Amino acid sequence: MAAWDGVSEFVAVAETASFTAAAKRLRLSVAQISRQVAGLEARLQVKLFYRTTRRVTLTEAGGVYYRHCSHALEGLDDAERAVSDLQATPQGKIKLTAPITFGEERVMPLINDFMVLHPQLELECQLSNQLVDILADGYDLAIRLGHLQDSSMIARKLSGRRRYVCASPDYIDRFGAPHTLSELEQHHCLVGGAGYWRFIEAHKTRSVKVSGRMQCNSAYALVDAALKGLGLIQVPDYYVQDYIQQGRLLTVLDPYCEPEEGIWALYPFNRQLSPKIKMLVAYLAEHMAGV
Structure with missing residues (x-):
């Protein structure tokens, strides 16, 4: 297996353009990555990378070697996945990421149920509202909300979400319900971190600056304030759908609500044949339907 020594490390550095990012992807130290790449260069008697304090780029020889090695590693991955396909039970580690609140509320309870069904699985999960680099950080799966920007991934729609403007019956009894966007300036709007709300008017997206007695970056705090009659809120449906069904919150400005946004599973092309990813x-998708 000496011919494979340093190849995975070399490919990771080539794809991330960084020894540090490659170390993070492979869960190794930067020193180990550097040592393996140096050993590979010594064995091949060729320089594979140009290194500066700011950038790591492939040499001409490195580019040729990368093209061959990447195909070879993909073939090895395909072989391992083909063997895994013969096993009825998904196993091994899944590394995934999801937005914090949606991950806590909707994703992780389902993931935990899936883990109970498949005890040979291991999980590494990062809940973050930052758009992580799926490939560079070595993620198998990412849950994303709304418009997708990364077209290099496979995307499957799991469900959808819609934003609603809501208020308590008590608030509407006291202040009335707005019927046009211009009327929002006459109301107490409970504001999130952005300071504006999004709507559709005349088939175009419109952002409306809102203000009120309260601004908070916690949707749960805003929902609680709305339930207590402090004002209007605009939040995704999964925060308020139970309260709407119970009549504790009433929706307003429904004709101006944006169309449903997608809730997506995003994963690299080389994960599409993985049984554990396909099954998860x-x-x-089955259990988020109607979320």
């Missing part, structure tokens, strides 16, 4: 995505 199918499980999430």
Whole structure:
């Protein structure tokens, strides 16, 4: 297996353009990555990378070697996945990421149920509202909300979400319900971190600056304030759908609500044949339907 020594490390550095990012992807130290790449260069008697304090780029020889090695590693991955396909039970580690609140509320309970069904699985999860680099950080799966920007991934729609403007019956009894966007300036709007709300008017997206007695970056705090009659809120449906069904919150400005946004599972092309990823995505799609 000496011919494979340093190849995975070399490919990771080539794809991330960084020894540090490659170390993070492979869960190794930067020193180990550097040592393996140096050993590979010594064995091949060729320089594979140009290194500066700011950038790591492939040499001409490195580019040729990368093209061959990347195909070879993909073939090895395909072989391992083909063997895994013979096993009825998904196993091994899944590394995934999801937005914090939606992950806590909707994703992780389903993931935990899936883990109970498949005890040979291991999980590494990062809940973050930052758009992580799926490939560079070595993620198998990412849950994303709304418009997708990364077209290099496979995307499967799991469900959808819609934003509603709501208020308590008590608030509407006291202040009335707005019927046009211009009327919002006459109301107490409970504001999130952005300071504006999004709507559709005349088939175009419109952002409306809102203000009121309260501004908070916690949707749960805003929902609680709305339930207590402090004002109007605009939040995704999964925060308020139970309260709407119970009549504790009433929706307003429904004709101006944006169309449903997608809730997506996003994963690299080389994960599409993985049984554990296929089964997990199918499980999430089944159980998130109607979220």
